[in-house]
Amino acid sequence: MSSAPPTLADIRAAHARIRDKINRTPVLTSATLDALCGARLFFKCENFQKIGAFKARGATNAVFSLSPEEAARGVATHSSGNHGAALARAARLRGIAAHIVMPENTAKPKIESVRRQGGGIIFCAATATAREAAVARVVAETGATLIHPFNDHRVIAGQGTVALELLEEIPDLDLVIAPVGGGGLLSGTVIAGKGLRPGLRVIAAEPEAADDAARSFRSGKIVAMEQTSTIADGLRTSLGDKTFPIIYGQVDEIVTVSEAGIVAAMRQMWEVLKVIVEPSGAVPYAALHENKIAVAGQRVGIIISGGNLDLDRLPWQA
Amino acid sequence: MSSAPPTLADIRAAHARIRDKINRTPVLTSATLDALCGARLFFKCENFQKIGAFKARGATNAVFSLSPEEAARGVATHSSGNHGAALARAARLRGIAAHIVMPENTAKPKIESVRRQGGGIIFCAATATAREAAVARVVAETGATLIHPFNDHRVIAGQGTVALELLEEIPDLDLVIAPVGGGGLLSGTVIAGKGLRPGLRVIAAEPEAADDAARSFRSGKIVAMEQTSTIADGLRTSLGDKTFPIIYGQVDEIVTVSEAGIVAAMRQMWEVLKVIVEPSGAVPYAALHENKIAVAGQRVGIIISGGNLDLDRLPWQA
Numbered sequence: 294m295s296s297a298p299p300t301l302a303d304i305r306a307a308h309a310r311i312r313d314k315i316n317r318t319p320v321l322t323s324a325t326l327d328a329l330c331g332a333r334l335f336f337k338c339e340n341f342q343k344i345g346a347f348k349a350r351g352a353t354n355a356v357f358s359l360s361p362e363e364a365a366r367g368v369a370t371h372s373s374g375n376h377g378a379a380l381a382r383a384a385r386l387r388g389i390a391a392h393i394v395m396p397e398n399t400a401k402p403k404i405e406s407v408r409r410q411g412g413g414i415i416f417c418a419a420t421a422t423a424r425e426a427a428v429a430r431v432v433a434e435t436g437a438t439l440i441h442p443f444n445d446h447r448v449i450a451g452q453g454t455v456a457l458e459l460l461e462e463i464p465d466l467d468l469v470i471a472p473v474g475g476g477g478l479l480s481g482t483v484i485a486g487k488g489l490r491p492g493l494r495v496i497a498a499e500p501e502a503a504d505d506a507a508r509s510f511r512s513g514k515i516v517a518m519e520q521t522s523t524i525a526d527g528l529r530t531s532l533g534d535k536t537f538p539i540i541y542g543q544v545d546e547i548v549t550v551s552e553a554g555i556v557a558a559m560r561q562m563w564e565v566l567k568v569i570v571e572p573s574g575a576v577p578y579a580a581l582h583e584n585k586i587a588v589a590g591q592r593v594g595i596i597i598s599g600g601n602l603d604l605d606r607l608p609w610q611a
Numbered sequence: 612m613s614s615a616p617p618t619l620a621d622i623r624a625a626h627a628r629i630r631d632k633i634n635r636t637p638v639l640t641s642a643t644l645d646a647l648c649g650a651r652l653f654f655k656c657e658n659f660q661k662i663g664a665f666k667a668r669g670a671t672n673a674v675f676s677l678s679p680e681e682a683a684r685g686v687a688t689h690s691s692g693n694h695g696a697a698l699a700r701a702a703r704l705r706g707i708a709a710h711i712v713m714p715e716n717t718a719k720p721k722i723e724s725v726r727r728q729g730g731g732i733i734f735c736a737a738t739a740t741a742r743e744a745a746v747a748r749v750v751a752e753t754g755a756t757l758i759h760p761f762n763d764h765r766v767i768a769g770q771g772t773v774a775l776e777l778l779e780e781i782p783d784l785d786l787v788i789a790p791v792g793g794g795g796l797l798s799g800t801v802i803a804g805k806g807l808r809p810g811l812r813v814i815a816a817e818p819e820a821a822d823d824a825a826r827s828f829r830s831g832k833i834v835a836m837e838q839t840s841t842i843a844d845g846l847r848t849s850l851g852d853k854t855f856p857i858i859y860g861q862v863d864e865i866v867t868v869s870e871a872g873i874v875a876a877m878r879q880m881w882e883v884l885k886v887i888v889e890p891s892g893a894v895p896y897a898a899l900h901e902n903k904i905a906v907a908g909q910r911v912g913i914i915i916s917g918g919n920l921d922l923d924r925l926p927w928q929a
Contacts, residue, residue: 319637321659340885341639560922567658567887567918600885604878610923 298539299446301488304453304481307354311451314353314386316342318455320462325565330581332588335466336562337459340570340600344378344406346527347455347478347598348442352379354451355440356387364389366436371417371424373399374527375599376442381412392437394427402603443477444533453481459594460489469594470577470586473497473506473547474528476536478598483543494545498580500525501549506532510540510547524552524608527573527599548586550579556608558582562597569600572608616857617764619806622771622799625672629769632671632704634660636773638780643883648899650906653784654880655777658888658918662696662724664845665773665796665916666760670697672769673758674705682707684754689735689742690725691717692845693917694760699730710755712745720921761795762851771799777912778807787912788895788904791815791824791865792846794854796916801861812863816898818843819867824850828858828865842870842926845891845917866904868897874926876900880915887918890926 299307321336339347356368367390370380377393384391391412395404396419407414417427432439440448455478456469471482483495499506503525505518509532518531532540540547550558555572558579562570574597580586581593617625639654657665674686685708688698695711702709709730713722714737725732735745750757758766773796774787789800801813817824821843823836827850836849850858858865868876873890876897880888892915898904899911 319639321637324661338885343642345885563887563922567656567663569881569885569887604881604925605928607922607925610928 297446298535299450299453299481299484301485303450304457304485304488307450308454308457310357311350311353311454314357315349317458318342320459321566321568323565330588332590333592335459335463335592335594336566337455337594337596338568339455340568340574340597344375344382344410345599345601346375346379347452347596348375348379349382350454351448351451351477352376352440353383353386355445355447356380356383356389358447359438363438366438367392368440369428369431369435369437370394370440370442371428372442374403375601377403377412378406378410380440381407381410385411390435390437392431392435394424394431396424400603441533443475443530444535446535448477449480449484449536449539451481452478453485455596456482456485457489459596460486463592463594464490465592466490466493466594467591468494468496468588469596470496470498470580471596472525472528472573472576472598473499473540474573475530476506476532476540478596479544480536480539482596483539487543495543496545496580496586497540497547498577498585499528499547499549500555500576501551503529504549506540507547507549509537510544513541525555525573525576527571528576548580550576550583550585554579554583560609568597570597571599571602574598574600615764616853617768617771617799617802619803621768622775622803622806625768626772626775628675629668629671629772632675632701633667635776636660638777639884639886641883648906650908651910653777653781653910653912654884655773655912655914656886657773658886658892658915662693662700662728663917663919664693664697665770665914666693666697667700668772669766669769669795670694670758671701671704673763673765674698674701674707676765677756681756684756685710686758687746687749687753687755688712688758688760689746690760692721693919695721695730696724696728698758699725699728703729708753708755710749710753712742712749714742759851761793761848762853764853766795767798767802767854767857769799770796771803773914774800774803775807777914778804781910781912782808783910784808784811784912785909786812786814786906787914788814788816788898789914790846790891790894790916791817791858792891793848794824794850794858796914797862798854798857800914801857805861813861814863814898814904815858815865816895816903817846817865817867818873818894819869821847822867824858825865825867827855828862831859843873843891843894845889846894866898868894868901868903872897872901878927886915888915889917889920892916892918
């Protein structure tokens with residue numbers, strides 16, 4: 294499992310492994326949004342997932358894939374976001390230690406979220422070098438298994454269970470749209486989606502302001518994201534050497550959306566669907582909102598990746 | 612149907628009549644909120660209903676209960692809120708006219724909502740006298756059938772389908788908590804709830820700042836609400852002569868919640884459940900948040916009545 298890219302069978306196995314430890318999230322529809330887009334839309338609501346994001350799936354699959362010997366030494370990762378909370382939760386469920394390396398400038402709610410799940414936090418300076426060093430140190434000291442947020446086949450298989458459930462519930466989709474940051478969710482989505490339904494189109498959406506995945510996809514090699522301030526903070530990362538080949542080989546298209554489009558799409562989802570969607574989670578619908586994908590008359594699955602954000606300041610408020 | 616209070620059979624008939632015209636709304640759960648309350652909570656999400664509130668049910672049942680001759684003359688109501696949009700929508704589905712009397716100071720989004728559904732709006736001065744006169748005039752001129760927002764047995768039967776669906780999905784509840792304003796939803800809930808499950812407790816929650824239902828319940832006669840500025844704007848109305856006897860005869864208890872409690876509960880529902888709940892819709896959960904109901908170890912159904920509010924200004928923002 295750790296060397297070969299996951300298959301549909303691996304995603305099915307992941308689902309069997311994690312299904313009683315995660316939420317089976319609902320699929321919402323809206324006649325209003327259907328009319329606006331001229332298509333039938335099916336929103337898979339991972340904002341209702343444990344810890345408020347799909348990340349619970351991959352982390353849980355990784356932790357419960359460990360042998361008893363590996364598990365006994367705990368798990369470690371670096372994360373300033375949802376993966377840290379997801380890994381801490383999965384480790385707690387398995388009764389093992391989780392060491393989460395976080396930059397010292399991490400927002401307090403995200404720190405609290407990891408703490409609430411029982412994760413041990415190691416703060417480091419807010420640079421990639423410091424982060425890598427801190428993770429290497431904790432792994433060396435404890436023997437913990439590193440569970441990367443996306444560049445890990447067990448994590449990819451877990452994220453693929455989103456599309457597995459979506460297609461179980463709505464089998465006759467023409468298209469699925471997923472967001473892309475590091476590519477874990479997108480990789481799992483395309484493997485599950487095309488595995489279950491070979492003719493299915495899988496399109497990724499990302500912010501124009503963090504268009505490294507689109508550029509990687511065009512150029513055939515990983516283009517790293519240097520720096521970005523996109524509001525979609527979950528999508529600022531670059532692809533990894535495990536996610537890129539899957540995406541390059543199987544995804545149909547990667548489209549980009551504007552910052553204003555993300556905010557407008559997010560607000561429309563709040564107003565019409567009545568669900569709390571974080572900016573990153575609004576990016577796939579933003580691609581429809583900005584007419585970046587031809588969907589007329591089609592049946593379209595849209596993955597809402599998460600719903601964690603600061604409710605004190607909303608992006609459409611000055 | 613228009614003279615005797617509805618029975619469980621009437622609510623079942625209402626459900627058969629409207630089920631293909633409304634959403635079957637999901638029931639959400641949260642391990643986090645369960646742990647906070649020491650109970651198992653089941654949130655019936657009518658914020659995901661057509662027009663964003665349970666009102667779609669009662670209005671649709673009323674409109675589709677009309678004879679062809681009655682229907683041909685259209686329907687009329689007075690509403691500054693969700694019932695107007697719900698009635699306009701139901702009339703549009705049946706292909707008949709809807710005349711909605713609205714105070715001239717009604718907020719623009721609510722006017723737009725009725726317009727979007729194709730309803731004809733008659734503006735009147737913002738007094739009860741002007742409103743009654745305007746409704747009487749349109750009924751006299753058109754022969755339209757008045758569909759009252761809550762004091763109508765067809766409407767009550769329609770609202771009862773919320774609890775019908777909830778108990779179909781989660782049959783072994785100990786308690787259901789509903790909000791109470793005019794009492795249409797609460798009446799339907801208690802008839803369906805006790806009809807399906809005789810031992811079920813049904814408790815209503817309302818704002819302390821609009822505690823007319825609690826006072827009516829204690830005194831055994833309808834106490835009118837004079838004036839209130841509760842943030843729960845859907846719960847400012849008084850009980851009617853059709854809802855009060857049902858509530859007085861069957862509801863177990865009416866509890867009240869503070870304004871601060873409504874805001875805190877609403878925010879917690881947004882943060883943890885990731886759903887957009889309007890202040891009125893947060894009132895039942897506020898009763899748990901403020902420890903107004905003993906629920907330890909119980910299975911509790913909570914009706915989220917709606918999710919329509921102005922996203923530019925949130926109540927917890929200064």
